[in-house]
Amino acid sequence: xxxxxxxxxxxxxxxxxxxxxxxxxxxxxxxxxxxxxxxxxxxxxxxxxxxxxxxxxxxxxxxxxxxxxxxxxxxxxxxxxxxxxxxxxxxxxxxxxxxxxxxxxxxxxxxxxxxxxxxxxxxxxxxxxxxxxxxxxxxxxxxxxxxxxxxxxxxxxxxxxxxxxxxxxxxxxxxxxxxxxxxxxxxxxxxxxxxxxxxxxxxxxxxxxxxxxxxxxxxxxxxxxxxxxxxxxxxxxxxxxxxxxxxxxxxxxxxxxxxxxxxxxxxxxxxxxxxxxxxxxxxxxxxxxxxxxxxxxxxxxxxxxxxxxxxxxxxxxxxxxxxxxxxxxxxxxxxxxxxxxxxxxxxxxxx
Numbered sequence: 544x545x546x547x548x549x550x551x552x553x554x555x556x557x558x559x560x561x562x563x564x565x566x567x568x569x570x571x572x573x574x575x576x577x578x579x580x581x582x583x584x585x586x587x588x589x590x591x592x593x594x595x596x597x598x599x600x601x602x603x604x605x606x607x608x609x610x611x612x613x614x615x616x617x618x619x620x621x622x623x624x625x626x627x628x629x630x631x632x633x634x635x636x637x638x639x640x641x642x643x644x645x646x647x648x649x650x651x652x653x654x655x656x657x658x659x660x661x662x663x664x665x666x667x668x669x670x671x672x673x674x675x676x677x678x679x680x681x682x683x684x685x686x687x688x689x690x691x692x693x694x695x696x697x698x699x700x701x702x703x704x705x706x707x708x709x710x711x712x713x714x715x716x717x718x719x720x721x722x723x724x725x726x727x728x729x730x731x732x733x734x735x736x737x738x739x740x741x742x743x744x745x746x747x748x749x750x751x752x753x754x755x756x757x758x759x760x761x762x763x764x765x766x767x768x769x770x771x772x773x774x775x776x777x778x779x780x781x782x783x784x785x786x787x788x789x790x791x792x793x794x795x796x797x798x799x800x801x802x803x804x805x806x807x808x809x810x811x812x813x814x815x816x817x818x819x820x821x822x823x824x825x826x827x828x829x830x831x832x833x834x835x836x837x838x839x840x841x842x843x844x845x846x847x848x849x850x851x852x853x854x855x856x857x858x859x860x861x862x863x864x865x866x867x868x869x870x871x872x873x874x875x876x877x878x879x880x881x882x883x884x885x886x887x888x889x890x891x892x893x894x
Contacts, residue, residue: 544571544847544848544891544892545568545581545623545624545892546569546570546845546854546889546891547889547892548567548569548887549563549886549887549890550566550588550589550883550884550886551588551606551885551887552565552587552885553587555588555607555611558859560859562861562885563887564585565584565586566586566589567580567883568580571854571865573851575878576867576878578881580881581625586603586605587613588606588607588613590639591604591639591640591642591887594891594892594893595664598620598892598893599620600618601618601620602615602616602617602618602642602649603615604616604634604640604651606638607637608655613634615642615651615662617630617669629668631670632671632672632673635676636653636660637656639651639652639653639654640652640696641694641696643705645697645699645704645705645720646702646703647663648720649664649670650662650705650707652695652696654695657678657709658676658678659676659678659707660675660677674726675726677707677727679692679694679709681714688710688742689711689740689742690711694707695743696715696746698747703722705720709743710760710761713739713741713742714737715735716729716734717729717731718730733775735755735757737759737768738762738764738766740761740762741760741764742759742760742762743757743759743760744759744794745758745795745796746797748799749799749821749826750803752770754778755767755775756768756797756799756826757797758794758808760795763784763794765808766779767779767780767826769826778825778827783810783817783819783830785810785833786833788813790813791812792811792812793810793812794808794811795842796809796845800873801848801849801850802850803821805819805821806819807819807846807853809843814836816834816841816855816866818830818832818834818873818875819831831872831874832873834875836864837857837862837864837880838855838859839860840860842858843856844856844889845889845890845891846868848893850870851867852868853865853866853875856883856886858885859885861882861886862881862882862883863880863886863889864879865877866878
């Protein structure tokens with residue numbers, strides 16, 4: 544199966560030694576867990592990537608300050624995963640860090656400038672210039688990290704809706720696309736607020752989209768929330784940090800297993816994946832394992848669509864690590880490790 548990995552390529556990236564070559568295209572052997580490099584597509588700091596639902600187009604941001612003229616790129620996915628450039632558009636704001644497709648719009652979250660851009664997607668997969676900027680207001684108790692809004696993720700849900708997850712204000716704010724004017728309208732009754740100072744980073748939802756799991760970067764906590772008559776209410780708060788770990792850390796990625804019975808989070812610093820069992824009825828979590836990522840700084844990881852494999856991008860140790868998932872217990876078994884310079888994100892080509 545083909546997957547892509549974004550990377551940090553130059554100074555200014557949030558990496559001590561950015562040496563990536565651009566967008567890496569790889570093939571995972573789903574029988575053995577081995578990884579084969581197919582090719583690289585040169586681009587500056589293509590940290591996060593997203594692929595259209597039909598598998599025909601890939602979009603990639605350049606994560607850097609606006610003064611360096613960052614772009615967002617549209618590619619056509621050709622045979623064997625080869626990327627053919629369609630076009631690019633200017634990215635306003637600083638440090639684009641996440642993106643997602645909602646209907647015919649592509650939305651980009653800018654971490655440093657704390658705003659989001661909405662780009663129309665045209666019929667040929669190309670991008671039109673941005674047509675809307677969404678800004679948040681507010682601060683959090685962590686004066687170093689929450690002095691202003693810092694959008695960290697765009698999460699689609701229920702058709703033409705999305706959450707903008709904001710570390711600076713400890714919220715995931717909800718929006719709906721107005722199909723008549725093609726602009727985003729706030730839907731505050733669905734906003735999600737987590738504990739102040741936790742630093743909301745990424746979230747996932749169960750298949751019913753009634754339950755949400757939010758990872759706090761600053762505390763390492765996972766918050767389970769349920770959507771009831773009066774919006775989302777907290778069901779549980781549970782730490783993803785290894786027991787007795789007392790050094791610096793940062794919660795990074797959160798993924799729900801395709802079958803919904805296990806939840807995984809990565810923690811930078813401790814360099815671990817935390818494995819949780821999900822209660823089928825209440826969706827409460829039980830920690831069942833802490834797995835070393837066999838490297839440093841697991842900024843992202845992803846589970847293949849079959850649910851059998853979990854791949855970790857270890858940014859600072861320059862490795863992609865392949866784990867086999869025990870489908871009965873959720874635990875991870877290391878299978879393979881491949882040297883890849885400054886990998887950041889993993890995105891599957893599911894076609």
